[in-house]
Amino acid sequence: MPDPEVPVLTIADLGVLRAVEEDGGRLRVTVTPTYSGCPAMDAIRDDVVRALAAEGFGDVEVVTVLSPAWTTAWMSDEGRRKLAAYGIAPPQRRADGPVLVALSVRCPQCGSPRTRELARFGSTSCKALRQCEDCREPFDHFKDH
Known part of the structure; x- marks a missing residue:
């Protein structure tokens, strides 16, 4: 799923997508914003829910976690290449x-x-x-x- 502010990156490339866990048919998606006040987080949450609903997952929870704080070390090498x-x-x-x-x-x-x-x-x-x-x-x- 593309990042809404830098559409050449996925949220996985960016390191914002931290985990996806399934528990009894419910998906819990954990994300960490690049900044605690990142205005794109609402769009990311809505995009994750919409994409997973399109794949047949109706019970999706998107959790925003601020600690540990996001770092550029979480960005993938592929994401760095895409940015350049x-x-x-x-x-x-x-x-x-x-x-x-x-x-x-x-x-x-x-x-x-x-x-x-x-x-x-x-x-x-x-x-x-x-x-x-x-x-x-x-x-x-x-x-x-």
Whole structure:
């Protein structure tokens, strides 16, 4: 099921879909928003219920869980590739341990590392607006967190 704000990603690619459990014919779907106030969560809940109803599941509960908080580490490698192909700079892949400071964000259009942040919040609160110093194109960057 596509994410309503970034339709090239599924909610599984994004790491928002945490679990699907069946108990006596009832499905319980657990989701975690990218931000606690994410405005897309109502749409995600409605889309999950609608998609599962179309597959014959009439008793569906969608539970939003805020802890542990969503992190970009939950995003799949395929999701990162899809973001880049769509023109959104993906977050850096992090290993467990110290948080690494990104020295640059590569432009998804030309690949240049010479970019700058124009605004901390872009088209959605989980993205920042950046601009490439070489090709001059603005682009969204999915923020690391």
